Amino acid sequence: MSPLLWNATLAIIKDTFREAFARRIFWGFFGCCTALLLFLLFIMRVDVVAGALATVSIFGNTLPSSNVQNLVQQTQSVIAGILYYAGMALAVFASAGLVSSVFEPGRIELLLSKPVSRAHLLLGRYAGNVLVVSANILYLVGGSWIIFGVKTGVWGLGFLLSSLCTIFIFSVLLAVIVLIGVLLDSSAVAIMVTFAIMIITPILAQKATLERLLSSEWSRDILRLLYYALPKIWEVRGIVQNLIMNKPVESWMPIWSTAIFGAVILAIGIWRFQKRTY
């Protein structure tokens, strides 16, 4: 990438952050994350006797030190779960506005009049948006990882790696938001479609059970098609849990098939953006 193009990319990313700050999106997330970190900091009591960990108390439950690792991993799993669904829903809700604002008449014409390709403009905005959410996810996960580590001495890397899975799923859902934004200029529809995916995919994850319930072959084919085409949000959540609990990951298929979905959706979004008249 030439230095001038790199300058332009940085400017687009910086602009996304500035807009996120101005819309209080960033600070909203930051506030929620900080509140959760403070909560963790104060609910966890650690007793050290003669230089060794004696007991740990979380949510009022006192445990012997031998169970600490298990307890920490379970708590981290709960935090990752909250972040994975509730945090993701909030991030989708906030990001839809950040994407559609670029397509506003009077703003898009000026952006398109600059010597930057449309693909570059869209990808810059996409990257900026992913970074805004990533910064908060890493702040929360990194912060709580340090709190757990300092207080209990449990420094498992699985929790940190799980945050990358959460960022990955968000970036796939953001591709859907971008595509709907390009096609319809509507943040409301983008939110609805993305939420629909978040709701439908855990149901589709019960493929084996559903196949038994369906009577016709064609309906089973449609189920399989939907299952393999849509992102594997539920299954990736399983991978997140395994990473935290230090269990082996049985299959990485949910990751790569979801990545293909995201890449295809983003490519269609860029292609439509390039063809569109403003």
Add this chain to the structure above:
Amino acid sequence: MPEYAIETEGLTKVFRNRWSGRELRAVDDISIRVPRGTTFGLLGPNGAGKTTFVKMLLSCAHPTSGRARVFGRDSQEAEARRPIGYLPENHRFPTYMTGWGMLDFYGALSGMDSASRRKRIPELLNLVGLDEGAHHLRLGKYSKGMLQRVGLAQALIHSPRLLVLDEPSDGVDPVGRKHIRDVLQALEQQGVTIFLNSHLLAEVELFCREVVIIQKGKMALAGTVEELTSGSGYKVEALAVPEQLATELKAKARGFTVVDGTAHLLFANREDANQAVDLLRANHCELEALARTKSTLEDVFMKTVATAVEGPAK
């Protein structure tokens, strides 16, 4: 260096309704050439296709057929937009940006490095008359006139060779308008090509050398302002014109009105004007004024638009 800043050949844009299949030819086979360093005005009533034409130059809209070139490059190439500075009509600058921040952002997108931006921004803000206090004020607090000025600064940030301005003095007070005109005149002297899309005909007449009038997407008239406004006539004003003589003069005159007892007559040529003066003097009417008149761009525009709507006179 190419001879023309803008060249279009049969540029056409058709909007099709996906459901009804109906078509709207917003721009229909327009071919123009804008020489480098000139001031060029694009005129037309609302919905004539001016903005669509400009959008095709900037690749915001893709032509259905034909092509547009900017300094010899196809307008659809990103590089073709590097020498262009653009101020859109209904701009919506991000309100969370300050004047400085906005210029910095669009400067970076225009391919400027940060050192050049830091040097250029204060110069430009001062050039368009925004004081120090406004530099770090959010755009949401700017008045319409201030937004227009900072918008002009944005268009000039990377020292463009072609300036495309859509209603640049919209919402600006007369003093500000004069200021913008002075800035543009200075740029013209530096050899910058200025392409102006404006409803203010007097402004275009005062500033542009060449104009094109488009109507219903088609090119209705093109030429230099001097050529187009050269159509002249003669104006005669007289007091107390008797009714019989008024009827006789009305038949010969191109225009006849009576305001506060003064008859205002307009003749197409000198002979008719002289005959009218003879008749008026023979009837002891006092002459108030006798002058040669020149068409204004507004006259030309109104006539062109009316002809395009009604069809040519037979």
